[in-house]
Amino acid sequence: MKLVKRIANLGYGSRKEVARMFREGRVTDAAGEVLYADDTPSPGDVRIDGEPLDPPQGLVLMLHKPVGYTCSTRDPGRIVYDLLPPRFRLRSPLLSTVGRLDRDTSGLLLFTDDGVLLHRITAPKAKLAKRYDATLAQDLRGDEAALFASGTLQLESDDTPLAPARLEVADARHATLVLTEGRYHQVRRMFAALGNHVEALHRSQVGGLALGDLAPGQWRPLAEADLDALFAS
Numbered sequence: 001m002k003l004v005k006r007i008a009n010l011g012y013g014s015r016k017e018v019a020r021m022f023r024e025g026r027v028t029d030a031a032g033e034v035l036y037a038d039d040t041p042s043p044g045d046v047r048i049d050g051e052p053l054d055p056p057q058g059l060v061l062m063l064h065k066p067v068g069y070t071c072s073t074r075d076p077g078r079i080v081y082d083l084l085p086p087r088f089r090l091r092s093p094l095l096s097t098v099g100r101l102d103r104d105t106s107g108l109l110l111f112t113d114d115g116v117l118l119h120r121i122t123a124p125k126a127k128l129a130k131r132y133d134a135t136l137a138q139d140l141r142g143d144e145a146a147l148f149a150s151g152t153l154q155l156e157s158d159d160t161p162l163a164p165a166r167l168e169v170a171d172a173r174h175a176t177l178v179l180t181e182g183r184y185h186q187v188r189r190m191f192a193a194l195g196n197h198v199e200a201l202h203r204s205q206v207g208g209l210a211l212g213d214l215a216p217g218q219w220r221p222l223a224e225a226d227l228d229a230l231f232a233s
């Protein structure tokens with residue numbers, strides 16, 4: 001792929017804008033030598049304004065999504081892409097969220113531009129475990145763990161019962177729910193079906209990958225070891 005297209009695909013600008021960056025001498029190699037549009041350096045050797053190029057296609061990252069941000073590219077309110085470098089929204093192929101979290105849910109949100117990986121994580125048969133910490137409006141009744149684990153609970157407007165899910169109770173108003181599927185508003189609807197209400201919801205882990213000490217609003221690219229952890233649960 002031509003260097004201009006490669007750089008444009010990373011969201012640095014249209015091909016015309018990137019061509020202008022070459023003319024302005026802003027594209028160099030690692031030693032600071034000006035590059036020309038028909039040069040063929042390895043991507044790792046390219047600098048723009050002295051900075052290394054963003055990661056090429058195959059980017060996977062995790063964000064600690066704060067409450068109040070929507071998993072959308074278009075919503076008029078705050079969106080999760082506002083928390084990433086603006087270029088990332090312009091990449092081709094698109095950097096998309098891996099599934100979604102509700103606007104009022106915080107926690108671990110993955111992004112990738114790798115369609116095969118996205119499918120590997122979200123496909124129902126992958127059954128990747130997702131851990132959600134829920135704060136409830138009312139005290140737990142005591143029968144929730146058994147009902148959630150039964151595999152017989154069917155939510156209103158769903159055609160099939162939920163897969164068994166594990167509930168770990170911390171105290172009367174706090175519990176962690178581990179799901180292996182991802183239905184619409186699933187955690188909130190599960191507690192609502194039993195007459196409770198989720199006041200706060202946080203996803204702490206997907207597969208074997210945990211948020212760790214990533215602060216709300218922060219993101220980081222995933223390394224091979226993170227991907228191994230993701231699928232090693």
Ligand code: URA
Pocket residue numbers: 100101102103105132184185186187188189201
């Ligand atoms: N379940 C929900 O209800 N909301 C989320 O954001 C994720 C799972």
